[in-house]
Amino acid sequence: MKILITGGAGFIGSAAVRSAIARGHDVVNVDALTYAACLANVASVAEAPGYAFERADICDRTALDRIFAAHRPDAVLHLAAESHVDRSIDRPAAFVDTNVVGSFHLLEAARAYWDDRGRPESFRFHHVSTDEVFGSVAPGGISDERTSYDPRSPYSATKAASDHLARAWHTTYGLPVVVSNCSNNYGPYQFPEKLIPVVILNALSGREIPVYGDGSHRRDWLFVEDHVDALLRVLEKGVPGRTYNIGGESECSNLELVQKICARLDSLQPRDRGSYSDLISFVADRPGHDARYAIDPSRIREELGWRATVSLEDGLERTVRWYLENRDWWLALRGRNGVGKRLGTAG
Numbered sequence: 001m002k003i004l005i006t007g008g009a010g011f012i013g014s015a016a017v018r019s020a021i022a023r024g025h026d027v028v029n030v031d032a033l034t035y036a037a038c039l040a041n042v043a044s045v046a047e048a049p050g051y052a053f054e055r056a057d058i059c060d061r062t063a064l065d066r067i068f069a070a071h072r073p074d075a076v077l078h079l080a081a082e083s084h085v086d087r088s089i090d091r092p093a094a095f096v097d098t099n100v101v102g103s104f105h106l107l108e109a110a111r112a113y114w115d116d117r118g119r120p121e122s123f124r125f126h127h128v129s130t131d132e133v134f135g136s137v138a139p140g141g142i143s144d145e146r147t148s149y150d151p152r153s154p155y156s157a158t159k160a161a162s163d164h165l166a167r168a169w170h171t172t173y174g175l176p177v178v179v180s181n182c183s184n185n186y187g188p189y190q191f192p193e194k195l196i197p198v199v200i201l202n203a204l205s206g207r208e209i210p211v212y213g214d215g216s217h218r219r220d221w222l223f224v225e226d227h228v229d230a231l232l233r234v235l236e237k238g239v240p241g242r243t244y245n246i247g248g249e250s251e252c253s254n255l256e257l258v259q260k261i262c263a264r265l266d267s268l269q270p271r272d273r274g275s276y277s278d279l280i281s282f283v284a285d286r287p288g289h290d291a292r293y294a295i296d297p298s299r300i301r302e303e304l305g306w307r308a309t310v311s312l313e314d315g316l317e318r319t320v321r322w323y324l325e326n327r328d329w330w331l332a333l334r335g336r337n338g339v340g341k342r343l344g345t346a347g
């Protein structure tokens with residue numbers, strides 16, 4: 001397949017680009033190169049014969065039409081988004097622009113191109129979303145694909161809006177759309193404003209490790225390479241009109257997670273004195289912070305034969321090692337706007 005991947009210079013998108021090329025697909029990487037992008041993430045495939053990069057904003061319909069016409073993709077894997085919840089609290093406008101309006105323009109550009117080609121059944125538009133659209137899940141409960149939406153942050157509200165648009169474009173126009181909702185991703189190349197890299201980088205520089213509230217918020221954790229494997233599986237085998245939940249089946253509280261990371265660092269790069277966990281500092285909670293997300297991945301397991309293969313312990317080990325071995329990558333990103341500062345307090 002030739003896959004048009006949006007957001008391919010970001011964290012998950014770049015993993016998708018690398019994996020798609022490794023599997024023998026051709027890739028057109030469409031990315032606006034916002035503060036969250038890093039072309040170094042795809043440097044390993046930049047010279048591959050099946051790889052092309054197009055710098056474009058998904059809100060720019062003219063650019064999208066040109067890119068579809070020039071590259072003639074067989075499928076779209078849509079990952080481009082504003083993705084950081086804390087930033088969505090401070091500046092929601094960019095989230096509405098990219099996640100809602102940009103997704104709309106991409107759907108429309110894909111529909112026009114698909115119409116033009118005689119509406120091939122084999123075409124796919126895969127819209128990538130989050131488990132945060134289901135809102136906070138009560139203890140013992142779990143979100144499956146039939147759970148009602150209850151988004152509560154500006155980020156999740158814009159993702160929910162774009163999920164509804166994607167499904168409507170299938171129902172109304174017949175565009176072969178598949179949607180997936182996944183849990184919290186982690187792994188190499190994650191931008192240093194998300195929880196796991198923040199913990200690792202603060203620990204390594206001897207700075208306080210901020211834990212929001214009392215650290216009891218619970219999340220399911222999904223290793224990024226497992227996620228990308230699932231995304232390509234959905235793209236290759238998913239049924240148009242269907243949604244697939246992708247979860248790592250690895251739930252833990254934020255405080256437990258931070259302690260696990262500190263324990264990995266203690267063994268891989270011990271401090272002169274004490275444990276990295278001595279740096280943990282409880283800070284004011286995020287406004288509207290959802291207590292728990294939990295996602296049921298039974299459908300993708302039963303229908304597409306996919307299940308996460310990397311345990312949280314192994315994934316954290318691989319992730320901590322990667323950050324220790326790739327200092328140049330993250331040192332270069334620390335100067336970017338807002339990185340390392342507390343954002344999203346609505347203060």
Ligand SMILES: NC(=O)c1ccc[n+]([C@@H]2O[C@H](COP(=O)([O-])OP(=O)(O)OC[C@H]3O[C@@H](n4cnc5c(N)ncnc54)[C@H](O)[C@@H]3O)[C@@H](O)[C@H]2O)c1
Nearest residue numbers: 007009010011012032033034036037057058080081130185
């Ligand atoms: N990271 C997670 O844990 C997680 C969990 C669930 C769902 N998701 C979803 O997965 C997708 C990728 O997330 P990520 O963590 O890799 O994000 P990221 O912030 O690391 O990367 C986003 C990429 O999109 C690009 N982009 C942003 N606005 C754009 C625009 N207007 N036009 C073109 N490109 C633009 C950025 O330049 C960047 O390269 C997002 O849709 C996100 O909502 C992420």
